[in-house]
Amino acid sequence: MIEQLVLDTLLNAVKELYKQDIPSKLAQVQKTRPEFEGDLTIVVFPLLRTSKKGPEQTADEIGNFMVSNLNEVTSFNIIKGFLNLSISSKYWVKFFNDNSKLSTFGKHPKKKLAPVVVEYSSPNTNKPLHLGHIRNNLIGWSIAEIIKNSGQEVAKVNLVNDRGIHICKSMLAWQKWGNDVTPKASNLKGDKLVGDYYVIFDKKNKEEIKALVETGMEEDEASTSTALMREAKEMLKRWEDNDTTIRELWSTMNQWVYNGFDSTYSRMGIDFDKVYYESSTYLLGKKLVDQGLELGVFFKKEDGSVWCDLSDDGLDEKLLLRADGTSVYMTQDLGTAQLRYDDYHPSKLIYVVGNEQNYHFDVLKLILKKIGKSWADNISHLNYGMVELPHGKMKSREGTVVDADDLMDEMYKTAKQTSEDLGKFDDLSIEEASSLYNVLSLGALKYFILKVDPKRTMTFNPAESIDFNGNTGPFIQYTHARIRSIVRKSKALNLVLDDSISHDYVFETKEKSILKILHDFPEITLQAATSLSPALVANYAYELAREYNQFYHEVMILKEIDSEKRNFRISLSEFTGKTIKYAMALLGIQVPERM
């Protein structure tokens, strides 16, 4: 890496010239801004204290040192306190010749480390997937790919919350008002059907609460003492007691939901290496709670409920088991964490879960440590921000929840419409066209979500459809298609005779700037892995595509007369196309050969 080379030489320069070692943070190397001449820039201000000379003179001395000690540095210029270095075209030529034909450019060698477990999606079986889940799934899937690309082994896992009071609510409502309806009979996706009964429960329960309040009961009390709630709790108890009828109904309805989820996942291109179900981890969780009691780090209240006191850590008491012995969220998460640890002994356990659960994960780690699990330190919570609408959160009560399937349908229609308006695909078969619209619509949706820093709360406006122009997935896809067209034509014309360029090739400005961006790619993918941010890759792909389009408009490629230039430009195009494709693949976005 040239940056590192310059940095090391800079440290040597200071040592030689001023007889002092300096802390590495004073040695600052950055890319030269395009308006100045040069490739890399050393900021000399931090060095003045050491050199005890003015900025110009210091820069001049270091510049001379660079030129005579580093072959790659051919010349320099000084503007204010900035020392701009020009890197030899030999270096860029070598970079190009070494990498342009690699199929794995950007991929890092395998490390010998325990795997990283990435959990994402984690749906409840009482609600269909919505836009929030889409963000979760896309971030999780992509970050898993990015970490894999960085050389780490990765296990993608899903944790389905298939048990608990909420599932019982759907089941109860279905029993009471469902008339034995099935997804097949109603022609509804299973997750939608079950979700509907969850809503029905809520509605009927509210009516009951209202009635109770009218008899003079306090709202708080009323909300926990409706007949429906009692029945749901009773059902949960029977479920935990392995009641056959309840278990059968539960399996049936969950299976409906899974079928629905699977179709949504597969459409989105989301997959998992392993799926955990809370129904099979909560018992282990209960066992851990018992252990905690024996260790004396948990305590039991008079009503039989079990708690962990975290007041020494600045937090509250946390419930671990209800008085009736049934488990809560934390119980099952303890069990799941343990099970994963046993399965993988991971070097890192990443939970992709919304930032509304930050508190939960702080507590989870603390509790695990209290019962002696030192590996709790390997848990990291990738807490992404919520997706909001222009007027705030999505609310199911107000019907503003953006359903995942509906949104993908919308996007598909827009992609189809846009494409038909452009009228470029009249020769495609119906299947080919539809597969293209799929690629484009998903590209638009995924890029829209992933280009935003995961940490940030993001806004989605359902009134404006997601764009297909500008800083979008389709723009990048288009650039790829454009490149492929060039490459196809060059092959048809047998234009590329020689793949590599000579070491004294003189670059056009745009050729150089594309080369520099390509040069950054491996580093960007590493940064994305360490900072857990697919957004870095997304923004990178956009920058590369934008730069390429400018290049495309500025210079001739196939029509260039000078054969070396023409060959280089074609190869550079191909290299760019490949890198765009690779970067987009890390985001789970396909790129078409033509569009």
Next chain:
RNA sequence: GGUCCCGUAGCUCAGCUGGAUAGAGCAUCUGCCUUCUAAGCAGAGGGUCCCAGGUUCGAGUCCUGGCGGGAUCACCA
């Protein structure tokens, strides 16, 4: 109220460990399809980087204090 996150153009977002004149896209306006794909390119306008202090040669970036927004502090998950 406690804890945490956020505040950059009309809107949606970039801005790496502090560095040169704060960048894109959308929207608005103006050009460019008889030349390799116009889902493109070029150009114009649009900014108190929430406010006030501080650290520094240098602050959108770091610190403190405000203001504004959000999350969370459930026998929901």
